Amino acid sequence: MDSRSSDVSARQERGETGGWISTPVTTDLLRGALDLEHTEHGALPHRLPARARAQCSDGQLAMAEAQPSGVRLVLRTRATAVELDTLPTKVAYRGAPPGPDGVYDLLVDGHLVARTSVTGGNLRTVDMTTGSVETRTGPVGTARFSGLSAEPKELEIWLPHNEITQLVELRADAPVEAVPDRGRQVWLHHGSSISHGSDAASPTTTWPALAAFRGGVELINLGLGGSALLDPFTARALRDTPAELISVKLGINLVNADLMRLRAFTPAVHGFLDTVREGHPSTPLLVVSPIHCPIHEDTPGPSVPDFGDFEAGKLTFRAGGDPAERAAGKLTLNVIREELSRIVKQRAAEDPNLHHLDGRELYGEADTAELPLPDRLHPDAATHRRIGERFAERIFGTGGPFAARDD
Structure with missing residues (x-):
């Protein structure tokens, strides 16, 4: 049967x-x-x-x-x-x-x-x-x-x-x-496994879902575990998807995969944003840099598994690169944050609807003492809630780039 x-x-x-x-x-x-x-x-x-x-x-x-x-x-x-x-x-x-x-x-x-x-x-x-x-x-x-x-x-x-x-x-x-269209704004978000929801308790408690509920918006979550890699086809998917609000959270997967050097990173970010802007020329667009992750703040990737506690059911990660390799253009989270901030500042001179958020405002060094990343890369359920609440407050709240405005 x-x-x-x-x-x-x-x-x-x-x-x-x-x-x-x-x-x-x-x-x-x-x-x-x-x-x-x-x-x-x-x-x-x-x-x-x-x-x-x-x-x-x-x-x-x-x-x-x-x-x-x-x-x-x-x-x-x-x-x-x-x-x-x-x-x-x-x-x-x-x-x-x-x-x-x-x-x-x-x-x-x-x-x-x-x-x-x-x-x-x-x-x-x-x-x-x-x-x-x-x-x-x-x-x-x-x-x-x-x-x-x-x-x-x-x-x-x-x-x-x-x-x-x-x-x-x-x-x-x-x-x-x-159910017919409820008239809510559509928030289109792209990011890594953290945005995808790794280690969240349930689908409505990933940080983007929690932020969307607080912001009163319809979520389309393009958080792709291990795959926020500035791929042109992802940029085109964002370009072609109707939305009133867009955010892209970039950085950690590029370090995880040790995918590119700074020379390639900067034009790739510009190209990604250019493509999104082809379909959404004036939509509020937020660029979010990585949250705090101690193993990769100043140490390049790749991220490699640490099997010390694997048989007990605990998989953790460590940085496989060498801090000295930054001189050769290898990416760390601090390098990426600095460059994303510079890129957004440069582009915002001609694009007033482009915004930047330092990911450490969502989860910073002080948070690691209270809510450490269990596997050294991904937040647990409590941290998803904290990130979602902070994102909603800073981005959807009064004065934020996604705050409701009277036309």
């Missing part, structure tokens, strides 16, 4: 055979995705368009952009129960204990009311010593929410930010319909 037949049998045992209405998952039900691919199992949301995906064969990028950080189903219904069949693809590391299943957050009229997870699914096991990846296929599972009011309401099902999620079937015990 396949997994979908098993789900039907389980509903029959619970006496739930009648009244279920299946609704196709289409783009009008989704927010936060730039593309929807139809697969043999259902629909797969993507956060980069197909043209961009075709221009890069990097496995890390392919995994990151297909993990639906910030992607949610938004629907209007009287249903008291909703089920979403999905086929997740989870990630594990060879030699380490498996991590927890991804989380689905349910918001009713804007308020978080329930969380659940889906077991099973596919499993990608990564060998950190060799870089090899082994994939094991698994069954479809079901995220189920019940006990809801029968009154008309708006539901948002936020998909796991850290699992590729194929949407197989959406069911409810009453009709569902798409």
